[in-house]
Amino acid sequence: MTIITLISDWGMNSHYQAAVKGSILRQIPDAQIVDITHTLRPFDIMNCSFILGNSYPDFPKGTIHIIGVNTEASTKTPHIVVKYNDMFFIGSDNGVMSLLFDDKPFESIELDIMQDSDYFTFSSRDVFVKAAAMIASGKTLNELGNSHKTLNRMYAFNPVITENKIEGKVIFIDDYENVFVNIDHETFKKTGRGRPYTINFRVPGYAIRTLHTSYSDVAEGERLALFGSTGFLEIAMNKGKASSLLGLGLTDTVSILFDS
Amino acid sequence: MTIITLISDWGMNSHYQAAVKGSILRQIPDAQIVDITHTLRPFDIMNCSFILGNSYPDFPKGTIHIIGVNTEASTKTPHIVVKYNDMFFIGSDNGVMSLLFDDKPFESIELDIMQDSDYFTFSSRDVFVKAAAMIASGKTLNELGNSHKTLNRMYAFNPVITENKIEGKVIFIDDYENVFVNIDHETFKKTGRGRPYTINFRVPGYAIRTLHTSYSDVAEGERLALFGSTGFLEIAMNKGKASSLLGLGLTDTVSILFDS
Amino acid sequence: MTIITLISDWGMNSHYQAAVKGSILRQIPDAQIVDITHTLRPFDIMNCSFILGNSYPDFPKGTIHIIGVNTEASTKTPHIVVKYNDMFFIGSDNGVMSLLFDDKPFESIELDIMQDSDYFTFSSRDVFVKAAAMIASGKTLNELGNSHKTLNRMYAFNPVITENKIEGKVIFIDDYENVFVNIDHETFKKTGRGRPYTINFRVPGYAIRTLHTSYSDVAEGERLALFGSTGFLEIAMNKGKASSLLGLGLTDTVSILFDS
Numbered sequence: 001m002t003i004i005t006l007i008s009d010w011g012m013n014s015h016y017q018a019a020v021k022g023s024i025l026r027q028i029p030d031a032q033i034v035d036i037t038h039t040l041r042p043f044d045i046m047n048c049s050f051i052l053g054n055s056y057p058d059f060p061k062g063t064i065h066i067i068g069v070n071t072e073a074s075t076k077t078p079h080i081v082v083k084y085n086d087m088f089f090i091g092s093d094n095g096v097m098s099l100l101f102d103d104k105p106f107e108s109i110e111l112d113i114m115q116d117s118d119y120f121t122f123s124s125r126d127v128f129v130k131a132a133a134m135i136a137s138g139k140t141l142n143e144l145g146n147s148h149k150t151l152n153r154m155y156a157f158n159p160v161i162t163e164n165k166i167e168g169k170v171i172f173i174d175d176y177e178n179v180f181v182n183i184d185h186e187t188f189k190k191t192g193r194g195r196p197y198t199i200n201f202r203v204p205g206y207a208i209r210t211l212h213t214s215y216s217d218v219a220e221g222e223r224l225a226l227f228g229s230t231g232f233l234e235i236a237m238n239k240g241k242a243s244s245l246l247g248l249g250l251t252d253t254v255s256i257l258f259d260s
Numbered sequence: 261m262t263i264i265t266l267i268s269d270w271g272m273n274s275h276y277q278a279a280v281k282g283s284i285l286r287q288i289p290d291a292q293i294v295d296i297t298h299t300l301r302p303f304d305i306m307n308c309s310f311i312l313g314n315s316y317p318d319f320p321k322g323t324i325h326i327i328g329v330n331t332e333a334s335t336k337t338p339h340i341v342v343k344y345n346d347m348f349f350i351g352s353d354n355g356v357m358s359l360l361f362d363d364k365p366f367e368s369i370e371l372d373i374m375q376d377s378d379y380f381t382f383s384s385r386d387v388f389v390k391a392a393a394m395i396a397s398g399k400t401l402n403e404l405g406n407s408h409k410t411l412n413r414m415y416a417f418n419p420v421i422t423e424n425k426i427e428g429k430v431i432f433i434d435d436y437e438n439v440f441v442n443i444d445h446e447t448f449k450k451t452g453r454g455r456p457y458t459i460n461f462r463v464p465g466y467a468i469r470t471l472h473t474s475y476s477d478v479a480e481g482e483r484l485a486l487f488g489s490t491g492f493l494e495i496a497m498n499k500g501k502a503s504s505l506l507g508l509g510l511t512d513t514v515s516i517l518f519d520s
Numbered sequence: 521m522t523i524i525t526l527i528s529d530w531g532m533n534s535h536y537q538a539a540v541k542g543s544i545l546r547q548i549p550d551a552q553i554v555d556i557t558h559t560l561r562p563f564d565i566m567n568c569s570f571i572l573g574n575s576y577p578d579f580p581k582g583t584i585h586i587i588g589v590n591t592e593a594s595t596k597t598p599h600i601v602v603k604y605n606d607m608f609f610i611g612s613d614n615g616v617m618s619l620l621f622d623d624k625p626f627e628s629i630e631l632d633i634m635q636d637s638d639y640f641t642f643s644s645r646d647v648f649v650k651a652a653a654m655i656a657s658g659k660t661l662n663e664l665g666n667s668h669k670t671l672n673r674m675y676a677f678n679p680v681i682t683e684n685k686i687e688g689k690v691i692f693i694d695d696y697e698n699v700f701v702n703i704d705h706e707t708f709k710k711t712g713r714g715r716p717y718t719i720n721f722r723v724p725g726y727a728i729r730t731l732h733t734s735y736s737d738v739a740e741g742e743r744l745a746l747f748g749s750t751g752f753l754e755i756a757m758n759k760g761k762a763s764s765l766l767g768l769g770l771t772d773t774v775s776i777l778f779d780s
Contacts, residue, residue, distance in 0.1 A: 003285055005278065011695020012272070012532070015574035015750070018525065018556040022578030025523055025552065029580070032285065033554070034293070036278040042696060043759050054275035058282030058385065060289070072736045120734040122749035125578065175271020176302060214380040216332045229382035230275070239303050263545055265538065272532070292545065294553070296538040314535035318542030318645065320549070435531020436562060474640040476592045489642035490535070499563050 008068030067091030095154025327351030355414025528588030587611030615674025
């Protein structure tokens with residue numbers, strides 16, 4: 001059995017998903033297909049890298065991930081396969097791979113295979129599935145193309161860290177409207193060294209001075225901060241919609257000030 | 261092959277679904293995963309129990325259902341497994357289990373297993389999948405924890421029944437905007453004993469005096485009442501949107517008056 | 521393994537999908553279930569035929585497609601199975617089959633099987649899955665019912681073709697808001713015979729005189745026309761929302777004028 005995951009911005013209301021899945025089952029009869037999501041914000045590789053980055057580590061080794069966002073190939077953004085931690089990631093070198101793997105010991109090749117159709121608008125079906133089938137059949141990366149050492153860089157929003165302060169940004173909002181900030185637990189602990197802290201965003205009255213470990217640690221409708229299962233700081237409300245109720249949207253600033 | 265179903269309020273736009281599915285495939289390689297729905301009204305266990313209650317009977321024996329809504333464990337709402345009719349239901353004892361099984365001959369245990377992560381916000385991935393893997397590997401319920409005899413009660417809206425009247429409430433609205441009322445076919449027949457009836461809701465002009473058996477029994481756009489495949493009374497319109505066009509929403513009253 | 525696809529207008533927020541999938545797994549334990557989409561425009565068989573028509577050719581031979589839209593049977597619209605190109609299509613003869621197969625060498629039978637339930641509102645679960653199980657078990661079409669030679673016609677919007685002009689209509693809009701027109705590449709080439717052309721819609725200022733081969737051939741936000749992977753003419757914008765930004769909706773006219 002070969003596990004193939006799909007992540008894309010195709011939406012739920014057209015033929016793209018099904019055409020790719022049919023194509024997978026035709027070429028890889030024992031495939032187990034898993035949808036990561038198909039409602040990525042259109043063309044948004046930051047959104048893609050957050051969701052895929054928080055999903056792929058749970059999959060078994062050998063899993064092949066097809067990334068169907070901004071897939072049109074060009075000389076600047078070739079089709080590539082990245083191998084990392086015994087998983088395979090097939091997509092275009094449009095920045096998403098650098099967001100996922102830049103600081104990791106990955107291997108990568110530029111795909112050198114003929115596509116199955118005369119059209120150039122549906123690479124996921126016409127190129128990526130074919131590459132997945134070759135990998136599933138046991139071909140090694142260097143049978144699929146030549147080495148591609150340098151990924152196109154997309155600079156992630158990194159938090160700005162000083163002696164007493166971490167200034168981060170909102171990078172994701174889930175369907176509960178929990179707000180995810182690009183400050184991870186390690187950075188928090190290393191910078192804070194156990195000092196008291198204040199988490200600030202939007203208005204001073206919203207300041208939070210305690211971290212919790214689960215949403216229900218506070219009363220319903222109250223705001224809280226926690227480091228959740230992604231490892232990132234979350235601003236949330238117990239059974240409330242933090243993003244709209246606190247007015248906290250994508251790229252807004254959230255900072256942590258440590259007592260000096 | 262082990263069939264695992266997932267029902268949750270995670271939504272379609274984040275990593276939760278995929279993280280759980282990856283985790284399942286890592287721990288239960290032969291799993292067949294089926295999504296019931298992931299767009300439950302957030303935190304709404306009535307909505308969950310209606311949809312799961314009308315889905316699980318169609319699944320084969322041995323199916324394991326993971327219920328990913330309001331999953332944070334507490335001493336009041338422990339993580340439990342309910343076994344009923346040779347199926348397994350894993351979730352938190354937050355009321356949904358009582359809505360589903362209170363009047364049925366179920367077995368239940370309180371889960372006593374270590375979770376796989378340091379975080380407490382993602383029990384579906386970190387606890388429930390592990391429990392599912394133990395069940396799939398053949399462990400018996402009493403190997404997973406101690407007996408949990410009494411479920412936390414969530415009182416369902418039950419219809420009020422008198423000699424000549426059944427007063428019910430709207431408990432579900434589907435995507436066609438068909439309106440489901442908590443009056444089942446058996447109750448209707450037993451209370452009515454074949455007498456003529458009037459189904460009333462909102463305004464007298466909407467009264468319905470005939471039951472049909474399919475939506476297309478009336479002209480397009482006309483309202484009708486039927487006992488559909490769930491066994492519950494439905495107020496619908498043939499190819500129309502009954503809920504918005506008739507102004508009939510969740511918890512609104514629908515009553516049946518029998519001639520005395 | 522039997523591949524079963526599902527396409528419907530059930531939506532994502534109710535029990536219909538799961539009830540059908542449970543039923544499939546109960547009756548066809550080795551089924552591999554693929555969702556085409558469940559968010560068809562309600563009751564819209566044009567929408568269904570476009571999406572299914574652009575999905576099924578990618579599936580392997582032997583695939584069984586269950587069409588869950590407008591499924592209530594009547595003497596005018598019986599339940600049928602169409603066999604085409606070694607695939608099976610189970611649904612109601614409500615016009616969708618004629619849109620898909622009228623001009624193709626199909627076989628068809630009218631289903632003559634008992635349904636599994638007393639209700640007539642959920643044929644997909646109670647009739648179509650049973651038919652799929654019979655096909656999956658190796659039964660031939662004539663064991664499922666009598667020949668059904670003539671499909672109920674639903675006339676597709678066909679383009680109007682004259683010496684120097686093709687007048688088409690918008691038949692589909694995807695989630696990127698790319699606009700699909702019922703003019704296929706063959707018709708374009710045969711009518712145009714290599715002549716220069718102008719693609720017109722809405723206002724003269726929108727006229728397009730070049731076809732491209734991929735969305736990124738033009739600058740971001742610019743409009744373009746191409747024959748994409750469906751073979752149909754698309755009016756699109758590179759990373760823009762063509763439908764709303766150009767005011768081009770379903771059934772609107774798009775015409776191609778060739779130089780005489």
